[in-house]
Amino acid sequence: MPRELEPSTSEKTFVLEALKQKLRIDGRDFESFRGLELSFGEDYGLADVQLGKTRVLARVSAEVAKPFSDRPFDGIFQITTELGPMASPAFETGRQTEQEVLLARLIEKAIRRSGAIDTESLCIVAGQKCWQVRVDVHFLHHDGGLVDASCIAVVAALQHFRRPDVSVEGEKIIIHTLTERVPVPLSILHVPICVTYSFYHGGEISLVDATLQEEQLRDGDMTITLNKFGEVCQIAKAGGLPIGALALLQCARVALVKVQEITAFIQKRLEEDQTLRTRRDNLLESTAENPR
Amino acid sequence: MSRHELLSPEGLRIDGRRWNELRLFEARLSTTTAADGSSYVEWGNTKIICTVAGPVEPKMGSNRSQDGATVVVEVCFAAFSGNDRKKRARGDKRVQEMQTALQRTFSEAILTQLHPRSEILITLHILSQDGSVLAACVNACTLALVDAGVPMSDYVVACTAGSYFVRGGNNPEDEGEDPLLDMNNLEEADLPSVTVGTIGGGEKITLLQLETKVRLEKLEGMMAVALDGCGKLRELMDEIVRAHGNEVVRRIAL
Amino acid sequence: MAPSTLTTLISPAELSYLRSSLALVPPIRPDARTPTQFRPLVAEIDILPSTNGSARMVWGDGGECVVGIKAEVEPTEPTSYGKRRNWVEVGVEVQGQRDDDPLGVFLGMTVGESLLTPTSTLTERLVITPKFHWKLYIDILLITPPLSHPATLLSLSTNLALRSTRIPRLISESDEDPIFDDDWDASIPLYSITSQLPPITLLVVSVEERNIFFDPTREELSVGDCVLAISLASSPAHDAPKVIGVRTLESGTGGIAADAKDGVVAASIGGVKRRVIKRIIKESLSVGKEVFESLQGVVDAN
Numbered sequence: 001m002p003r004e005l006e007p008s009t010s011e012k013t014f015v016l017e018a019l020k021q022k023l024r025i026d027g028r029d030f031e032s033f034r035g036l037e038l039s040f041g042e043d044y045g046l047a048d049v050q051l052g053k054t055r056v057l058a059r060v061s062a063e064v065a066k067p068f069s070d071r072p073f074d075g076i077f078q079i080t081t082e083l084g085p086m087a088s089p090a091f092e093t094g095r096q097t098e099q100e101v102l103l104a105r106l107i108e109k110a111i112r113r114s115g116a117i118d119t120e121s122l123c124i125v126a127g128q129k130c131w132q133v134r135v136d137v138h139f140l141h142h143d144g145g146l147v148d149a150s151c152i153a154v155v156a157a158l159q160h161f162r163r164p165d166v167s168v169e170g171e172k173i174i175i176h177t178l179t180e181r182v183p184v185p186l187s188i189l190h191v192p193i194c195v196t197y198s199f200y201h202g203g204e205i206s207l208v209d210a211t212l213q214e215e216q217l218r219d220g221d222m223t224i225t226l227n228k229f230g231e232v233c234q235i236a237k238a239g240g241l242p243i244g245a246l247a248l249l250q251c252a253r254v255a256l257v258k259v260q261e262i263t264a265f266i267q268k269r270l271e272e273d274q275t276l277r278t279r280r281d282n283l284l285e286s287t288a289e290n291p292r
Numbered sequence: 293m294s295r296h297e298l299l300s301p302e303g304l305r306i307d308g309r310r311w312n313e314l315r316l317f318e319a320r321l322s323t324t325t326a327a328d329g330s331s332y333v334e335w336g337n338t339k340i341i342c343t344v345a346g347p348v349e350p351k352m353g354s355n356r357s358q359d360g361a362t363v364v365v366e367v368c369f370a371a372f373s374g375n376d377r378k379k380r381a382r383g384d385k386r387v388q389e390m391q392t393a394l395q396r397t398f399s400e401a402i403l404t405q406l407h408p409r410s411e412i413l414i415t416l417h418i419l420s421q422d423g424s425v426l427a428a429c430v431n432a433c434t435l436a437l438v439d440a441g442v443p444m445s446d447y448v449v450a451c452t453a454g455s456y457f458v459r460g461g462n463n464p465e466d467e468g469e470d471p472l473l474d475m476n477n478l479e480e481a482d483l484p485s486v487t488v489g490t491i492g493g494g495e496k497i498t499l500l501q502l503e504t505k506v507r508l509e510k511l512e513g514m515m516a517v518a519l520d521g522c523g524k525l526r527e528l529m530d531e532i533v534r535a536h537g538n539e540v541v542r543r544i545a546l
Numbered sequence: 547m548a549p550s551t552l553t554t555l556i557s558p559a560e561l562s563y564l565r566s567s568l569a570l571v572p573p574i575r576p577d578a579r580t581p582t583q584f585r586p587l588v589a590e591i592d593i594l595p596s597t598n599g600s601a602r603m604v605w606g607d608g609g610e611c612v613v614g615i616k617a618e619v620e621p622t623e624p625t626s627y628g629k630r631r632n633w634v635e636v637g638v639e640v641q642g643q644r645d646d647d648p649l650g651v652f653l654g655m656t657v658g659e660s661l662l663t664p665t666s667t668l669t670e671r672l673v674i675t676p677k678f679h680w681k682l683y684i685d686i687l688l689i690t691p692p693l694s695h696p697a698t699l700l701s702l703s704t705n706l707a708l709r710s711t712r713i714p715r716l717i718s719e720s721d722e723d724p725i726f727d728d729d730w731d732a733s734i735p736l737y738s739i740t741s742q743l744p745p746i747t748l749l750v751v752s753v754e755e756r757n758i759f760f761d762p763t764r765e766e767l768s769v770g771d772c773v774l775a776i777s778l779a780s781s782p783a784h785d786a787p788k789v790i791g792v793r794t795l796e797s798g799t800g801g802i803a804a805d806a807k808d809g810v811v812a813a814s815i816g817g818v819k820r821r822v823i824k825r826i827i828k829e830s831l832s833v834g835k836e837v838f839e840s841l842q843g844v845v846d847a848n
Binding site for chain 2: 597600607637685687
């Protein structure tokens with residue numbers, strides 16, 4: 001299994017020394033995210049996120065399926081995250097590394113377990129038919145912050161997605177095509193966003209959104225997921241450097257501010273995309289005149 | 293189970309405890325003579341057996357590290373441990389996540405640099421689940437490692453805390469959230485809970501896991517209660533270890 | 547020291563020493579036990595509150611076995627009687643080994659088959675109504691597998707666990723969906739004092755013609771001529787138990803002889819005589835009776 005190239009000793013010393021002097025390699029301060037870019041695809045449910053050099057794609061699709069026997073009133077919601085060699089030569093398809101398992105669990109806890117989607121609204125006929133919503137996350141480039149980027153991609157894609165409208169007549173179900181009836185957005189209860197902190201120098205220094213290099217050199221990490229209402233959806237600090245409780249709570253408070261900024265940013269982008277779409281869809285009513 | 297019953301108006305929980313009382317924590321060391329170190333922990337109805345083998349030569353070459361010992365953790369949930377009989381697949385993600393959390397926590401606490409190029413194998417068998425399973429695993433591991441004589445900087449202690457929403461009723465000022473210490477199965481199913489692990493029962497947290505939604509303001513209260521619980525548990529565990537040590541010395545002397 | 551597997555490495559000198567001491571009349575066992583004496587063991591039942599029945603045993607060599615039994619209601623398929631074998635599912639988990647490890651599967655089958663012999667009335671007691679039955683899940687956890695064959699440990703633990711199993715009492719009528727009494731004290735034991743008790747398996751080793759040993763250690767297993775796993779069932783009248791199965795296990799010598807040189811004793815070739823087997827089975831009956839009595843003692847003490 002190919003291993004990731006570890007930073008050289010001089011790189012390591014340089015980065016850690018710079019952190020002691022309150023400097024990050026890319027010049028950010030300790031609490032800023034990298035430049036966030038979000039764009040949507042032609043079809044509903046495709047979100048492309050760029051967090052610095054890290055690039056993640058999320059695709060939402062829905063199909064009608066039979067609900068689980070122990071939950072007849074709920075739809076099915078699944079998120080798959082698979083790290084492949086496209087993201088980084090250190091990853092292999094098919095082999096579930098520890099990092100991949102943790103990433104999958106984090107995304108699942110943050111989005112699925114916290115109830116971002118109202119699964120009851122996905123039910124069509126109780127016990128027989130329901131919508132199965134599936135989010136596939138593809139990692140295009142790995143430069144640190146995979147959890148943060150994929151979370152943003154998934155929630156953006158979920159908010160962007162429209163499923164076909166359904167009408168139920170007794171036992172018969174009619175699924176209307178996208179042109180026949182206006183597609184319906186998913187029922188999103190809240191928007192969780194993940195923020196990953198990295199710790200250095202015995203816990204004195206904590207950074208938000210580490211690049212790959214900073215990730216490889218960190219002594220400990222913690223991922224906290226919040227929504228803009230100030231509810232903590234999950235915290236995962238799996239061992240590593242012991243950090244004081246007050247410092248962790250301070251990190252949580254800073255994370256809340258970041259989450260609110262990012263949520264507002266996603267909302268803005270969604271609205272921009274929506275106006276673009278209505279303008280495009282209403283092309284039939286526009287004229288063939290050249291602009292004067 | 294309605295939330296009303298989880299905390300009665302008199303301040304008693306389902307099992308009769310008050311909000312800041314731990315369940316009965318009992319543990320025995322050296323329960324499995326064939327292993328290097330072992331422990332059996334009963335925390336309420338959560339029962340866990342832990343065995344430690346090591347430091348030994350690593351079977352897989354990738355586990356051999358020049359810098360220190362590699363800690364490998366294996367967690368097995370017995371099929372009869374939950375309410376329903378459920379046989380878990382080996383690659384279950386939740387189990388893997390627990391294994392990674394335990395492995396990273398103990399890699400921090402164990403003085404691994406004293407045993408380079410070797411591996412310490414920790415195996416946990418969960419016989420009965422009644423809430424606070426991860427915390428109980430941490431405590432069982434600590435005791436088993438102490439029994440095996442693996443050098444650690446201090447006890448690694450973990451505890452859980454939850455948050456109970458009190459409805460105001462007639463008086464809106466009564467409304468608030470009460471933190472609860474040491475959650476059992478029924479409480480964990482309904483209420484948000486956090487697992488906190490510390491090295492030495494102090495203020496520094498090494499393991500923090502929250503899987504349910506809770507308001508940020510309430511988090512501070514929950515963490516404080518859990519840290520307090522960790523302190524109490526550390527004393528309990530220390531007593532148990534010392535009692536066992538005295539017993540061993542007495543048996544040798546006879 | 548990591549938990550070892552079942553293969554043992556013993557030098558020819560050691561083998562010869564063991565064999566000659568076991569072949570004496572009267573034999574001398576390495577730990578000075580009598581041929582029918584068992585090593586000290588720990589047995590406790592009803593240790594797991596969330597199960598229908600449970601037991602834990604610690605064997606003489608440190609091996610530990612925890613058995614938990616859960617019963618779940620299942621609808622009965624209106625097909626042939628033969629499907630009743632599926633009503634009991636045995637799962638064996640040996641620490642450190644894969645789920646489909648041959649040893650685990652073999653042990654599970656040993657236990658499962660001896661429970662479902664044609665004479666056992668177990669499946670009758672699992673019927674609730676004509677439409678529903680109990681499915682019994684027997685999960686066995688072997689922690690640090692003993693250095694000797696774990697068959698006896700497993701069967702004795704399973705026996706105790708089954709003896710401690712209680713099934714909730716039915717309060718609905720036979721045609722409705724089954725509803726049970728919430729009061730656990732009103733529950734019915736699966737094995738009442740009149741029903742045939744679950745079988746046990748004993749491991750027996752024979753050396754030369756006359757010497758038969760019970761509860762063999764790993765060293766004794768390697769020098770024995772013939773190793774048998776004898777399954778015994780006891781009837782409620784507590785008279786002599788009956789043999790319900792005999793399985794041969796690989797013995798250390800396997801009938802291959804080494805040339806006797808310089809006083810090194812060689813093993814015999816080609817297995818054992820019929821009368822030795824007969825003698826073994828006869829002895830197992832009396833030892834089996836004692837084992838059943840001591841198990842009864844454990845159950846009664848609770």
